[in-house]
Amino acid sequence: MLDTLTAALREVLPADAVITDPVRLRTYECDGLTYHRATPGVVVLPDTAEQVASVVRLCNEFAVPFVARGSGTGLSGGALPREDGVLVVTSRMRRVLEVDLPNRRAVVEPGVTNLAITEAVRDQGYYYAPDPSSQQICSIGGNVAENSGGAHCLKYGFTVNHVEACEIVTPDGDLVTLDRMDPGYDLLGAFIGSEGTLGIATKITVRLSRAPESVTTVLAAFENIEQGGRAVSAIIGAGIVPAAIEMMDALAIEAAEAAVACDYPRGAGAVLIVELDGPSAEVELQFARLKEICAGAFELRVAAGQEERAAIWKGRKSAFAAVGRISPAYIVQDGVVPRTALPRVLAEIDRLSAEHRIRVANVFHAGDGNLHPLVLFDDAEPGAGERAETVSGAILDLCIEHGGSITGEHGVGVDKARYMPRMFTDDDLDTMQLVRCAFDPRGLSNPGKVFPTPRLCGEVPGVRKGVHPLVESGKAEQF
Numbered sequence: 001m002l003d004t005l006t007a008a009l010r011e012v013l014p015a016d017a018v019i020t021d022p023v024r025l026r027t028y029e030c031d032g033l034t035y036h037r038a039t040p041g042v043v044v045l046p047d048t049a050e051q052v053a054s055v056v057r058l059c060n061e062f063a064v065p066f067v068a069r070g071s072g073t074g075l076s077g078g079a080l081p082r083e084d085g086v087l088v089v090t091s092r093m094r095r096v097l098e099v100d101l102p103n104r105r106a107v108v109e110p111g112v113t114n115l116a117i118t119e120a121v122r123d124q125g126y127y128y129a130p131d132p133s134s135q136q137i138c139s140i141g142g143n144v145a146e147n148s149g150g151a152h153c154l155k156y157g158f159t160v161n162h163v164e165a166c167e168i169v170t171p172d173g174d175l176v177t178l179d180r181m182d183p184g185y186d187l188l189g190a191f192i193g194s195e196g197t198l199g200i201a202t203k204i205t206v207r208l209s210r211a212p213e214s215v216t217t218v219l220a221a222f223e224n225i226e227q228g229g230r231a232v233s234a235i236i237g238a239g240i241v242p243a244a245i246e247m248m249d250a251l252a253i254e255a256a257e258a259a260v261a262c263d264y265p266r267g268a269g270a271v272l273i274v275e276l277d278g279p280s281a282e283v284e285l286q287f288a289r290l291k292e293i294c295a296g297a298f299e300l301r302v303a304a305g306q307e308e309r310a311a312i313w314k315g316r317k318s319a320f321a322a323v324g325r326i327s328p329a330y331i332v333q334d335g336v337v338p339r340t341a342l343p344r345v346l347a348e349i350d351r352l353s354a355e356h357r358i359r360v361a362n363v364f365h366a367g368d369g370n371l372h373p374l375v376l377f378d379d380a381e382p383g384a385g386e387r388a389e390t391v392s393g394a395i396l397d398l399c400i401e402h403g404g405s406i407t408g409e410h411g412v413g414v415d416k417a418r419y420m421p422r423m424f425t426d427d428d429l430d431t432m433q434l435v436r437c438a439f440d441p442r443g444l445s446n447p448g449k450v451f452p453t454p455r456l457c458g459e460v461p462g463v464r465k466g467v468h469p470l471v472e473s474g475k476a477e478q479f
Contacts, residue, residue: 001063009055012055013046013051029081030077032075033076035385041083043089044089045091047093048093052093053175054173056171065084065086066087070091071091071142074146078145082447101121107203110139110142114132128162129162133151147192147409147411149408153368155242155243155244156243163188165205166188171440200445212277214277214278214284215275229342231293232247242274244274245272246316247272247363248316252319254361255323260318268299271315320332331374333375341403358375360391396419406423437455
């Protein structure tokens with residue numbers, strides 16, 4: 001069936017837009033989470049929304065699953081391809097179609113990188129606020145799929161807060177537009193963060209923000225992470241809402257120094273990066289209070305200009321990739337806890353690290369409790385990968401126990417689907433899947449992601465008795 005479909009794809013796409021060569025297919029076998037891999041059956045690289053729609057209609061005709069992929073920087077296996085399916089790569093769709101400054105909007109294709117939007121309007125005094133660490137290479141289509149955040153989401157919110165409309169190809173191949181101003185249910189809100197299970201975005205209207213009058217970036221070095229955590233609580237408790245509050249522990253600092261020579265203070269057990277922005281008078285008052293709160297830091301650096309500001313952010317922005325300098329392999333986790341629970345959760349992570357002989361580097365959005373523990377291991381060492389998985393799962397359990405979530409901005413994908421029942425009841429999961437069924441009754445759009453066991457869209461809602469048919473057939477696994 002896949003061979004027949006491939007022949008049909010060649011009729012609706014340019015010759016170089018259909019990839020079947022086994023060596024070239026390996027390029028797309030995983031996203032940024034390399035722990036999960038699968039070679040796609042066929043890869044297509046459409047240039048237009050109409051071509052994407054044609055591909056999806058053909059997948060429906062032949063009942064073949066399809067997965068959308070942008071730049072491949074995701075960290076949950078959300079773009080993991082299907083060996084029996086089609087991988088729709090949107091990287092060629094990278095045009096900024098319109099910039100409408102009077103209405104503070106821009107219309108872009110899904111392959112446009114996050115930072116490219118800001119670069120297109122920076123000279124006019126505007127920017128695009130969501131800023132994942134991979135913003136130089138991650139695509140806006142992937143940001144929409146995962147509802148990505150970034151360092152500045154504390155003050156400005158996630159992708160969902162900055163998208164006004166999306167043109168999408170529905171799972172049955174129709175081109176429709178979901179708009180923030182549409183009456184009725186918020187279908188745009190449902191689509192953003194749905195991880196490709198409700199269709200493929202082909203055109204995105206984003207909200208542009210006015211560049212702030214003043215920006216002050218501060219790096220505070222503490223002897224240990226507990227001191228840094230107390231400073232974070234004190235900052236928020238003082239009524240200050242910085243644009244960003246980021247923290248890195250000693251192991252993460254070590255990795256960043258090895259990778260990019262960020263020149264953070266020597267001997268720091270933790271560094272705190274705080275960025276204040278807004279009207280000059282407001283920033284000046286907040287900075288004065290911040291210095292009082294961070295009096296326990298043994299070093300306080302204040303960026304004198306854009307160059308020094310970039311230098312402070314350099315280590316934090318490179319943290320995920322940097323750990324490759326100190327570990328052959330690693331798993332990036334993404335859980336959320338209340339800010340007040342940070343000290344207890346971090347202490348428990350240290351305990352888990354020692355108990356399982358697995359190093360953990362902590363990098364996180366301290367202001368909103370979004371943890372990104374980097375679980376380091378040597379994949380050549382027997383049993384190390386399994387121990388790393390155990391620690392990763394235990395960290396997510398900690399987040400749930402302390403009133404948090406198993407993901408803040410990286411999504412569930414394939415990596416965390418098995419943890420969903422720990423956070424949600426069967427009825428919760430069934431209700432969520434009914435939304436998926438409304439968009440995708442045939443279950444062809446990024447199947448196998450988010451939910452541990454997919455529901456059959458024709459089955460009657462209620463308590464399931466016996467073995468699920470997909471589990472029985474070997475197409476799904478019950479966790």
